[in-house]
Amino acid sequence: MEGFVVAVDRGRYTCLIASEGEKGRRRKKDRAEGAAMSGRVVVAMKARELGRKGIVVGDRVALVGDVSGGPDTLARVVRVEPRTSMLRRSADDTEDTDGIERPVVANAEQLVIVTALADPPPRPRMIDRMLVAAFDADIEPLLCLTKSDLASPQELVALYAPLGVPYVVVRRGGDLGEVRERLEGRLSVLVGHSGVGKSTLVNALVPDANRAVSHVNAVTGRGRHTSTSAVALELPEGGWIIDTPGVRSFGLAHVSAETVLAGFPDLVEGTVGCPKGCTHLAEECALDAWVAAGHADPARLVSLRRLLASREGTSDDDRPDAP
Ligand SMILES: Nc1nc2c(ncn2[C@@H]2O[C@H](COP(=O)(O)OP(=O)(O)OP(=O)(O)O)[C@@H](O)[C@H]2O)c(=O)[nH]1
Numbered sequence: 001m002e003g004f005v006v007a008v009d010r011g012r013y014t015c016l017i018a019s020e021g022e023k024g025r026r027r028k029k030d031r032a033e034g035a036a037m038s039g040r041v042v043v044a045m046k047a048r049e050l051g052r053k054g055i056v057v058g059d060r061v062a063l064v065g066d067v068s069g070g071p072d073t074l075a076r077v078v079r080v081e082p083r084t085s086m087l088r089r090s091a092d093d094t095e096d097t098d099g100i101e102r103p104v105v106a107n108a109e110q111l112v113i114v115t116a117l118a119d120p121p122p123r124p125r126m127i128d129r130m131l132v133a134a135f136d137a138d139i140e141p142l143l144c145l146t147k148s149d150l151a152s153p154q155e156l157v158a159l160y161a162p163l164g165v166p167y168v169v170v171r172r173g174g175d176l177g178e179v180r181e182r183l184e185g186r187l188s189v190l191v192g193h194s195g196v197g198k199s200t201l202v203n204a205l206v207p208d209a210n211r212a213v214s215h216v217n218a219v220t221g222r223g224r225h226t227s228t229s230a231v232a233l234e235l236p237e238g239g240w241i242i243d244t245p246g247v248r249s250f251g252l253a254h255v256s257a258e259t260v261l262a263g264f265p266d267l268v269e270g271t272v273g274c275p276k277g278c279t280h281l282a283e284e285c286a287l288d289a290w291v292a293a294g295h296a297d298p299a300r301l302v303s304l305r306r307l308l309a310s311r312e313g314t315s316d317d318d319r320p321d322a323p
């Protein structure tokens, strides 16, 4: 059976098997009625032949054995389908300091960076780091600015428009039409700090979210009211959002300068004159002169350097950023 991994906990993989009739595109009526988790939930372990291969939320897998989904049944994952993307982060110094990359979510198409416009104040450095992670994983970023009843999005938009980052502005009880449109039919990962309004948004987007999460937690033995790991939730209009409550930081030590630069195609040509191994942050970088000669928007170079610099250091996330 084909399964979609919606949660992972201590060697147990919670998979969703689409029920007959829900395979392929669900009917509009069904979608309008909404269901955070349609289909059958099956808990599985990894088959021995998979060895040390990791399985993460978002993976599409092949299941054998008892796939009835009944209480205390356990299926086996025998294959992980090829992934279209892998969102990773380096372990940071709050964990082991090995700098090893950790996979977070597979097959995501969109990284939704949720940031409050106020309370808590926006942290541009954190946003920058998330953008680098998105570039690295080849996932489209979407900046989701929440609590627009408290502050204007103008300043942040001015900071990110030069990067070409799409954005949406939302507030509690407000119109979610534009966000829904951007999420529809896609697999999106939501990241953001505690208190930015992520749960408020998820609950508004997926009316069944709480029930679905406590169901997964009950199945995996995590307990009903905790949500410390990533869980995939199905959107009523089709598509998935993956909340990542456990991800508090995004170490990016594994991302190369080239990867970040790839997000700035308009600047790549200017690096031809750079010395070998140029960090593009020091004085010998050729980009300054190239941009000064009018080949690109200086704001773009500022953005690039902000992102390059944001790869360094990993535990700044819980400190407020300098504006
Ligand atoms: N003024 C205002 N407050 C909001 C809005 N959205 C959420 N809040 C409030 O902000 C606080 C945090 O919201 P949550 O949705 O719990 O935030 P979260 O990002 O899920 O935070 P954690 O649960 O800690 O991960 C709550 O008190 C919400 O009521 C909004 O649009 N405007």
Ligand SMILES: [Zn+2]
Residues within 6 Å of the ligand: 271, 274, 275, 278, 279, 280, 281, 284, 285, 286, 287
């Ligand atoms: Zn350079």
